Amino acid sequence: MSSPHSVPAPRRARTILLFFALLFGALILQSASAAPAQADEVGTEYDFYFAGNVKYDSEPLEDVNITVEGNGYKADVDTDAEGKWKIGVPEKGTYTVTLDEETLPEGVIVAEGSASVESEIALTNSKIVNYFLGEGVRETTSFFDQFVERTVNGLNFGLLLALAAVGASLVFGTTGLSNFAHGEMVTFGAVMALMFTNLQLPLWAALPAAVVMSGVFGYVLDTGLWRPLRRKGIGIVQVMIVSIGLSLLIRYVYLYFIGGGTYQLPGAGEAGINLFGSVTLSITDMISMATSAVVLLAMAWWLVRTRTGKATRAISDNPSLAAASGIDVDRVVRIVWILAGALAGLAGILWAYFRPGIKWDMGTQILLLVFGAIVLGGLGTAFGALLGSLIVGLLVELSTLWIPSDIKYVGALVVLIGVLLVKPQGLLGRKERIG
Amino acid sequence: MSSNSSSQSPVKTTGLHIGDAAPGVAKVDPIIIADNVTRTFGGLKAVDVEHVEIPRGAITAxxxxxxxxxxxxxxxxxxxxxxDTGTWxxxxxxxxxxxxxxxxxxxQVRTFQLTKALGLLTVLENMKLGAQKQTGxxxxxxxxxxxxxxxxxEIEERAMEILARFKLDTKKDDFAASLSGGQRKLLEMARALMSSPKLVMLDEPMAGVNPALTQSLLDHILNLKTEGMSVLFVEHDMHMVRHIADWVIVMAEGRIVAEGDPETVMQDAAVIDAYLGSHQDVDLGVVTGRISGEKTAEVEDLLAEIDAEVGLTDSSAYIADTPTDDTAKEEDTK
Amino acid sequence: MDWEAILSNTASWLISPETIAYALAALGLAVHFGYGGLLNFGMAGFMALGAYGYAISILTFGLPWWAGILVGCLASVVFAFILGIPTLRLRADYLAIVTIAAAEIVRLLFTTQVFDAVTNSADGLGNYHEGFRAANPFPEGTYGFGPWTYNANGWWVRIFGIGLLIIAALLVWLLMRSPWGRVLKGIREDEDAVRALGKNVFAYKMQALIIGGIFGALGGVVFALPSAVVPSVYVTSLTFFIWTILLLGGAATVFGPILGAVIFWVIMGFLSNVLPAMASSGLLPFMSTTQAATLRFIFVGLALMLIVIFRPQGILGNKKELTFVKQ
Structure with missing residues (x-):
């Protein structure tokens, strides 16, 4: 790569910022049309109604079928994008309100025996009926099948986590920065994908475009913020806190533009293909895993075989020495930021399919797992981050076999603290010398 | 870089060892005795000392x-x-x-190669920190x-006394960060004295010190001995070693290769070999990257050693700060 | 726009329980980071433990309100040990990562359905006010001056909180002028140097972590006193807001955190009133009132970045005494 010094950096940064502003402008216009629909309603002509909001893990579930039956009346409706439903009934009285478990997403069920409830409209004109949903443990699934399914899910999650973690680890290695805004870089990819699909771009163009934009985002952050800070000679702790400020800023910029709702990319939550037993895997899952694996292999090749990759590792090893031996540290760091941005963006898109859904603060959730993976593998080693990610991914998914899914991240974080107790330098890290 | 022209040659302590001066020789009155001490970093034996004794009441280099x-x-x-192993x-x-x-x-107090003056504490606070057994x-x-x-x-009185000796008393209310590199070295040594130690261990006391201050630092080290303390110091400046050390221990590749009084040791073939043998052909300009040249295996070796030396400074600065360059840091803090 | 209402609302934030709670937590963080150099990014966890410790002791175990506060503090001490033992011997950034992770663990454990019987999961806890309000020494009725007009309970919460804050500030002042504070500041600068001078660095760091953690827990208690305890409050953003407050006021100062909290909440209160009002009266085109309300959080992030880059010593900090050590 030739060093591009033809355009003065600030002006170039400004051009790019302008570009982003325009993109976001387009996003607002799009998000207006993509605003969540009104609650799906039937029987609005009646005075009395049942209503509810179907959520799982505080995420609304769409297209869940609800039936109200009784007093010679029967109606059913599917929940909207916010999980809301409303069914009008002609008279007060007791009705049976049933949630069709078959329409719940894979792996989610209603608490045992409560899919169908008797409910009465007596004193008021309406009645709210909500269901307790839990991680799906359908009685018919054997432990082995569940184990396999969770393992596959865990690998999928671990691989996409690794995309984010390897980037963050390279950034840490080359610049010493624990980047708290890395979660927002992950969200960025998902938000860009959402924007491009809302612009009616086909998926094959929208997703790569989002990844490219994420790389550009990494570049903009380095050029506009991190590099000037390095030039200024600001200490690592200070820069770390700057990254916290940045994380807050970007996070609320997302909230500003896309609001607090959850959005789905096209093809999210599609039905799985039955592999064996009750083990299913959707096409999206398979593509996601393959993509992660290929990209990670390419990264590994880049780190080990290319000149720039080797330089990156040399800088991680010893920045002063690398600088002294003629490596253009600034250039390598710039490339690392672009890569970290693109990888995080890709991770964001894949995660948007895995969760599923895109939300303004999704990045904060994955940030801790990224940090966990990096520390587990050994601070600053890219391969450690990969290993750590796979372990965290598997741990998060497999732990749900024994613990409730709403504390599945707790297990992973507890293990992180445990590992620090025993092997503080991480699984692949080196011991350090003091003096 | 040092000069000894202004003061008289210091009195050397002799008769420290028993028998022939050889690596691991017994001392008449040792303050530290170490046996079989080894330490490995990633397969490389950084320290492998079979037996060593540090004499009491003397200056050992x-x-x-x-x-x-x-x-x-x-x-x-x-x-x-x-x-990894060993007792001492x-x-x-x-x-x-x-x-x-x-x-x-x-x-047994020590100082550090990279001066660790506590920059955002005043000189006086730095000193008070050195006092032991404080109720507060x-x-x-x-x-x-x-x-x-x-x-x-009481502690403050003592601190002012020592500061006056080190000619830092006028700076007592300044932040330590505002001192020059040499003054910080002096402060670090003065601070160590606050605890009335028996053995003072100085890691490269002369590194990065302005030549004008060298003499006063040397005098302070000699004073430690007169006050009954033992001194062990690491130094590269052979001139200074010859000038003030009573005993010299030579290490190479983790082992002790020679011991003896300065005059004898400097003649020792093992010492000359240790210093010059391995790297005499290497152009340092190539090592530091200032001169472009082919990196021979020897350069690589030397780089690896430097790497081991500065490895501790990984990620200490946000990036690529040169941590060994004391003067550069000073500029930062001003 | 109704400027009178906006200004009155803004002024009420001066002594709101939120302001006092954040000031207490920021003071704790000053002990951790400003004086001790400990990168605690888990203040939300300490606050959550204080708040839940208080609420659960009263609701589940029927303890008196003052014992609830003690339980909250005790919980934060235990938390400090759990965090400190594995990490205080390690490099500073490990503590950062472990504390932020541990605070999330705490929040998730209070949110989960598993302990619903005790924590009421995501809905949080309320109705624990009886004991505290019974101890109210102020007469019934609503009194005060201008924007600061509250009922007896409102005054009791505020005065009690301010009392705690004064005690905490006094403690910090006493500690930091003493040789103990000198050792702690030395550790912030370079812990190896302090170790070489014969100080038990680990013990000092642990003591600092505990003291600051207790202040954080007390902040959580004050936050919980007037209304309810809801787990979604104790997210990482809360920790980051506390950091913003600390750095705004001055990290290594006694009054900086308090001043920072007041400025933070007054500005936030002002913006939360004025921005939506401007948007609805058409002064901010292309912006809904919700978006206008979000704007102030964007400002917080921006402010944090600018403070750290251009005035790291904060408002009250010594110009020479940059709070950030170049390690």
Whole structure:
């Protein structure tokens, strides 16, 4: 790569910022049309109604079928994008309100025996009926099948986590920065994908475009913020806190533009293909895993075989020495930021399919797992981050076999603290010398 | 870089050892005795000392080329690092597994290669920190000033006395960060004296010191001996070693290769070999990257050694700061 | 726009329980980071433990309100030990990562359905006010001056909180002028140097972590006193807001955190009133009132970045005494 010094950096940064502003402008216009629909309603002509909001893990579930039956009346409706439903009934009285478990997403069920409830409209004109949903443990699934399914899910999650973690680890290695805004870089990819699909771009163009934009985002952050800070000679702790400020800023910029709702990319939550037993895997899952694996292999090749990759590792090893031996540290760091941005963006898109859904603060959730993976593998080693990610991914998914899914991240974080107790330098890290 | 023209040649302490001066020779009155101390970093034996004794009441120099394991040995002896094997005693007490702060409390204080003046504390605060057994350092009694006021006054008097000796008394209210590199070295040494140590261990006391201050630093080190303290110091400046050391221990590749009084040791073939043998063909300009040239295997070796030396500074600056360059840091803090 | 209402609302933030709670937590963080150099990014966890410790002791175990506060503090001490033992011997950034992770663990454990019987999961806890309000020494009725007009309970919460804050500030002042504070500041600068001078660095760091953690827990209690305890409050953003407050006021100062909290909440209160009002009266085109309300959080992030880059010593900090050590 030739060093591009033809355009003065600030002006170039400004051009790019302008570009982003325009993109976001387009996003607002799009998000207006993509605003969540009104609650799906039937029987609005009646005075009395049942209503509810179907959520799982505080995420609304769409297209869940609800039936109200009784007093010679029967109606059913599917929940909207916010999980809301409303069914009008002609008279007060007791009705049976049933949630069709078959329409719940894979792996989610209603608490045992409560899919169908008797409910009465007596004193008021309406009645709210909500269901307790839990991680799906359908009685018919054997432990082995569940184990396999969770393992596959865990690998999928671990691989996409690794995309984010390897980037963050390279950034840490080359610049010493624990980047708290890395979660927002992950969200960025998902938000860009959402924007491009809302612009009616086909998926094959929208997703790569989002990844490219994420790389550009990494570049903009380095050029506009991190590099000037390095030039200024600001200490690592200070820069770390700057990254916290940045994380807050970007996070609320997302909230500003896309609001607090959850959005789905096209093809999210599609039905799985039955592999064996009750083990299913959707096409999206398979593509996601393959993509992660290929990209990670390419990264590994880049780190080990290319000149720039080797330089990156040399800088991680010893920045002063690398600088002294003629490596253009600034250039390598710039490339690392672009890569970290693109990888995080890709991770964001894949995660948007895995969760599923895109939300303004999704990045904060994955940030801790990224940090966990990096520390587990050994601070600053890219391969450690990969290993750590796979372990965290598997741990998060497999732990749900024994613990409730709403504390599945707790297990992973507890293990992180445990590992620090025993092997503080991480699984692949080196011991350090003091003096 | 040093000069000894202004003062008379110091009185050397002799008759420290028993028998022939050889690596691991027994001393008449050792203050530190170490046996079989080894420490490995990633397969590389940084320190591998079979037996060594440090004499009491004398100035001992620990010399050797970069990567010889001097600082690592310092770290091991002071409890800042844990050896893989070995036992060692200080003043008759076994130190295995004793944390660094307890070692210091026993009267064995050290300074660091990269000066660790506490920059955002004033010079006087730095000094007071060196005093031992302070009532006010307990979290509960710290809340009640009457409990520690008297002791604080005494400590301050002592601190001012020592500062005056080191000619830093006029700077007592300045932040330590505002001192020059040499003054910080002086402060670090003065601070160490606040604890009335038995053994003072100085890691490269002359590194980065303005030549104008060298003489005064040398005099201070000699004074330590006159006051009955033992001194062990790491140094590269052979001139200074010859000038003030009573005894010299030479390390190379983690081992002790020679011992003896300065005059004899400097003639020792093993020493010359240790210093020059391995790297005499290497152009340092190539090593540092200032001159472009082919990197031979020897350059790579030397780089690896430098790497081991500065490895500790990984990620210490946000990026690519040159941590060994004291003067550059000074500019930053001003 | 109704400027009178906006200004009155803004002024009420001066002594709101939120302001006092954040000031207490920021003071704790000053002990951790400003004086001790400990990168605690888990203040939300300490606050959550204080708040839940208080609420659960009263609701589940029927303890008196003052014992609830003690339980909250005790919980934060235990938390400090759990965090400190594995990490205080390690490099500073490990503590950062472990504390932020541990605070999330705490929040998730209070949110999960598993302990619903005790924590009421995501809905949080309320109705624990009886004991505290019974101890109210102020007469019934609504009194005060201008924007600061509250009922007896409102005054009791505020005065009690301010009392705690004064005690905490006094403690910090006493500690930091003492030799104990000197050792702690030395550790912030370079812990190896302090170790070489015979100080038990680990013990000092642990003591600092505990003291600051207790202040954080007290902040959580004050936050919980007037209304309810809801787990979604104790997210990482809360920790980051506390950091913003600390750095705004001055990290290594006694009054900086308090001043920072007041400025933070007054500005936030002002913006939360004025921005939506401007948007609805058409002064901010292309912006809904919700978006206008979000704007102030964007400002917080921006402010944090600018403070750290251009005035790291904060408002009250010594110009020479940059709070950030170049390690």
């Amino acid at each position: 620990l010399i050797g080329p970069n990567g010889a394991g001097k600082t690592t040995l310092f770290n091991l002896l002071t409890g800042f690092d844990k050896p 005693t200080f003043d008759g007490t076994r130190l295995n597994g004793i944390p660094a702060f307890r070692v210091a409390r026993m009267g 350092e307990n979290v509960f009694s710290s809340l009640l000033k009457p409990l520690w006021r008297k002791q604080e006054v």
